[in-house]
Amino acid sequence: MxxxxxxxxxxxxxxxxxxxxxxxxxxxxxxxxxxDFLALTPPMGWYPWNIFGQEPQNEKLIREIVDALVLSGMxxxxxxxxGPDEGICFYRGKDGLLTTNLERxxxxxxGLGDDIHRKGLKYxxxxxxxxxxxxxxxxxTKDREFEDMRRFADWRADYIKIDWCNTEGQDIVKTYTKxxxxxxxxxxxxxxxxxxxxxxxxxxxxAPIGHLWRTTSDICAPGKADWLHAMKMCAExxxxxxxxxxxxxxxxxxxxxxxxxxxxxxxxxxxxxxCMMAAPLMAGNDLRDMSESTIRILTNPEAIAIDQDPIGxxxxxxxxxxxxxxxxxKPLFDGSQAVLLFNQGTVIEVVDIGLSELGIAPTAAxxxxxxxxxxTQGPAISPEGVLSVQVDxxxxxxxxxxxxxxxxxxxxxxxxxxxxxxxxxxxxxxxLTGTLTLTDKGTANLPLWKVGPDLPPWLTVSVxxxxxxxxxxxxxxxxxxxxxxYHAVVRLDNVEPVSGKPMSAVYYDVDLEVGDPxxxxx
Ligand code: GLA
Numbered sequence: 085m086x087x088x089x090x091x092x093x094x095x096x097x098x099x100x101x102x103x104x105x106x107x108x109x110x111x112x113x114x115x116x117x118x119x120d121f122l123a124l125t126p127p128m129g130w131y132p133w134n135i136f137g138q139e140p141q142n143e144k145l146i147r148e149i150v151d152a153l154v155l156s157g158m159x160x161x162x163x164x165x166x167g168p169d170e171g172i173c174f175y176r177g178k179d180g181l182l183t184t185n186l187e188r189x190x191x192x193x194x195g196l197g198d199d200i201h202r203k204g205l206k207y208x209x210x211x212x213x214x215x216x217x218x219x220x221x222x223x224x225t226k227d228r229e230f231e232d233m234r235r236f237a238d239w240r241a242d243y244i245k246i247d248w249c250n251t252e253g254q255d256i257v258k259t260y261t262k263x264x265x266x267x268x269x270x271x272x273x274x275x276x277x278x279x280x281x282x283x284x285x286x287x288x289x290x291a292p293i294g295h296l297w298r299t300t301s302d303i304c305a306p307g308k309a310d311w312l313h314a315m316k317m318c319a320e321x322x323x324x325x326x327x328x329x330x331x332x333x334x335x336x337x338x339x340x341x342x343x344x345x346x347x348x349x350x351x352x353x354x355x356x357x358x359c360m361m362a363a364p365l366m367a368g369n370d371l372r373d374m375s376e377s378t379i380r381i382l383t384n385p386e387a388i389a390i391d392q393d394p395i396g397x398x399x400x401x402x403x404x405x406x407x408x409x410x411x412x413x414k415p416l417f418d419g420s421q422a423v424l425l426f427n428q429g430t431v432i433e434v435v436d437i438g439l440s441e442l443g444i445a446p447t448a449a450x451x452x453x454x455x456x457x458x459x460t461q462g463p464a465i466s467p468e469g470v471l472s473v474q475v476d477x478x479x480x481x482x483x484x485x486x487x488x489x490x491x492x493x494x495x496x497x498x499x500x501x502x503x504x505x506x507x508x509x510x511x512x513x514x515x516l517t518g519t520l521t522l523t524d525k526g527t528a529n530l531p532l533w534k535v536g537p538d539l540p541p542w543l544t545v546s547v548x549x550x551x552x553x554x555x556x557x558x559x560x561x562x563x564x565x566x567x568x569x570y571h572a573v574v575r576l577d578n579v580e581p582v583s584g585k586p587m588s589a590v591y592y593d594v595d596l597e598v599g600d601p602x603x604x605x606x
Contacts, residue, residue, distance in 0.1 A: 116264070116292055116331060120273045121577060121589035123295035124330040125392040125494075126364045127243065127275055129165030129208055130158075134338050134368025137306025138219060141171030142188040143196055150200060152371035159205065160525060161383040162392060162496040163367060165243045165275070166200060167208035176223040182235040193239040201240065201503035201593060208243040209236055213259045214250035224250055225263065233266035240593060241274060248280035256284035264293035272573060273591050277335070277364075282320070287327035287334060296333040296364055299324055303336070303368075309343035311350055315428075318357050325413075328362055328398035330585065335364050342369030342378035349478050351381050352456060353426060356482045359391035360399040360411050360424045385525070386455040387482060389493045390414070390422045394585035399424065405435045408475055412442050417494055417583040420486035427475035439469040442485065453491045455482040460491070494583050495526040502592040504558050510599050513563035520592060524552045528582040533590065536575030543572055543594060560596055567599030 116122075130153060132141050150166055153159050173193060177183035184193045191199070197207040211217070211232065212224035225232040225246070236244055246263055248256070260278055267274050278286050278297040286297035300317040304310045321336035328334045339358060341351045358365060367382060374382075381387075390399075399414030399422060407429025414422040421442065427433050439446050446469030451462040475481050484491055504518035524530050533554055535545045544559045556576065576590040 116276065116294060118331065121586060122273055122331065123275050123333065124586060124588040125394060125396065126333050126362050127165055127277075127296065128163045128365040128388075128392075129206070129243070130163060130367045130371060131167075131169045131208065131210075131245070131338050132171060132368075133169040133306060134304055134309075134340055135307055135343055135370050138170060138172060138221065141168050141173070143191060146171075146196060147199070149371050150203060150205060152374075153205070154203060156371060156374060156379050157383050158367070158371065158379075159203075160498055161385060162388055162498070162525065163365070163382075164204075164206045164498075165208040165366070166205050167197075167210075167241070167243075169210045169245070170217045170219060170222060170247070171210070172221045173209075174222060176228075180228070180231065182223070182232055197240045198503060198505075202501055204499040204501050206242040206502065207240060208245065209239065209241040210245045210247070211236070212247040212249050212251075213263060214248065214252070214254065216250045218247055218249035220250070226251070226254065226259075229262050229266040230269060233263065233270040236267075236274070237270035237272035240272070242591070243275040243277060245277040245279050248278075248283060256280060256286075257289055260286070260290065261293050273575070273589075287324050291327075291332035295331055296335045298335045298337060300336050303338065304340055304343070307344075309340040309345050311346065314340055314354060318361070321361055321363070322400055325361070325398040325400040328396070330394070330396035333362065333364055334398060336361065338366040338368035339382075340368060341381055342367070342374055347478075348377045348381075349476075351378060353478065353480045355381050355384070355387060356424055356455075356480045357411075357426065359387045360414060360422060360482075362391055362393070362396055362398045362414075365391055384455070385493055385496075386453070386458065386484070386491070388496070389526075390416070390455070390482075390484070392494055392496060393417055393422075394494050394581075394583040394587065396585075402441060406433060408433045408435050410435065410437060410441075416484070417585060418486070418488070418490075418492050420484050420488070420491065423471075423483045423485060425473050425475045425481045425483075427477055427479055430477050432474060432476055434472060434474045437471040437473065439471060442471075444469075444485070448487055451486050451489055453484040453486070455484060456480075460489070492528060492582075493526045495524045495528070495530055495578075495581055495587055497587070497590060498523050498525055499590065499592070503595070504592065505595040506558075506560055506597075508560075508562040508565075508596065508598045511562070511565065511567050513561065516560040516562070516596075518558045518560075518594070520556045520558075522554045522556065522576075522590060524554075526582075530554070530578055530581050530587075533576040533578050536577060536589070539574065540570065540572050542570060542596065543574075545574055547576070556592075558594055560594075562596070562598050565596075565598045568597075570596040570598065
């Protein structure tokens with residue numbers, strides 16, 4: 085063995101040689117996301133179910149979690165969708181409309197949503213396609229689809245998870261299609277998360293009507309992380325790799341990272357597997373009570389970059405070597421590719437991977453980035469063209485392989501707010517402005533965001549760039565407006581970003597009150 089190669093082994097327990105090939109995977113034109121440009125990368129956020137179940141879900145909890153999400157750095161890392169799951173948050177009123185359970189959510193579901201938007205986060209709500217939610221504590225949407233989706237739009241939900249309990253006799257395709265139509269009719273762009281636990285094989289038909297679908301049963305009973313069960317879910321989801329892509333994701337359920345009973349190694353392995361599968365990253369732990377290690381794992385930008393890669397390919401197992409699964413076939417936007425080795429045995433393993441297995445020519449020098457050690461090795465060349473990687477028992481090696489010395493991070497957009505609320509004292513003409521700032525947490529500057537069509541006549545929007553931040557200025561002219569409340573949803577697009585792939589559109593709300601109208605909060 086040549087000296088340089090021995091050095092590489094000592095430094096990082098792997099060798100790598102070769103060149104990379106790049107594959108393009110275009111989203112299907114039939115995708116729901118082709119219109120709304122939502123969830124072009126897997127949604128990231130937090131849902132309460134895995135750790136809390138139904139109790140103690142209430143507004144106080146959600147607000148505390150929102151604060152923890154911001155303070156822990158998770159918002160900066162890209163987590164944005166947050167809200168109650170089956171949290172007994174509404175009932176059906178005598179008028180047939182969904183009504184907030186004010187005992188648990190005293191600000192009203194709209195009030196809570198507004199505050200989540202003010203903090204630069206997105207609002208996730210939950211319902212069920214049948215007569216009732218799973219515990220029967222809340223009404224389902226059956227035969228009320230259009231009113232209920234209108235109500236979710238009033239509450240300004242950005243993401244709706246729709247469960248499949250109590251649906252006896254309902255046709256799954258027709259039901260979820262009707263729910264999609266109802267969301268469309270309600271006029272508010274929303275991420276549609278189907279939750280039939282794999283029933284009806286939604287991966288085969290749901291891309292035109294939804295953005296993600298659960299592929300498996302619940303990953304755990306509330307509060308009880310179950311490692312072996314989670315690995316079973318992972319194995320089932322892995323097989324479905326051909327069905328995932330930008331705007332239409334396989335969802336093997338929320339994360340169990342940071343839940344009691346899991347070791348640091350298990351947390352790291354789990355997070356790597358979900359990132360490699362381009363799975364939605366909806367954290368499911370108690371964000372108010374996280375160890376440093378859990379925060380480090382959940383916010384690792386290099387692992388998240390694999391999940392959020394704009395090409396949007398779900399990686400898969402290309403083969404196994406004893407107890408080690410070799411995950412690859414995940415090309416990334418810069419021409420590099422991700423490789424994950426997962427050792428489910430009890431002893432240290434060293435796995436040799438032929439570069440040809442990865443579609444890499446053996447002649448080019450490549451560099452290997454270890455996404456947990458945050459270290460780059462190489463360039464290295466071996467006449468055999470073999471990558472030799474050591475993996476500890478139960479652990480993973482999560483690698484990114486590139487011809488370039490740079491390992492750019494794709495764009496991750498963080499907003500300081502998603503709600504611009506302005507008030508004109510009276511109906512005489514006035515000019516008001518409010519701004520929001522979008523920051524790209526990736527490594528390259530983005531082209532300017534473009535303002536979408538359909539702005540109301542009272543609103544103009546302009547965008548200016550300052551390095552990795554872009555300021556979106558909303559100017560309102562109240563001239564000619566009567567007293568009352570006005571509302572617009574603004575869409576911003578970035579369709580030629582550095583990644584070469586369109587980004588998810590950004591939507592935000594603009595509220596204008598002219599004079600002193602009745603409060604709009606419920
Ligand atoms: C189903 C879903 C879970 C959770 C519960 C709520 O089991 O799969 O994720 O939403 O319902 O009852």
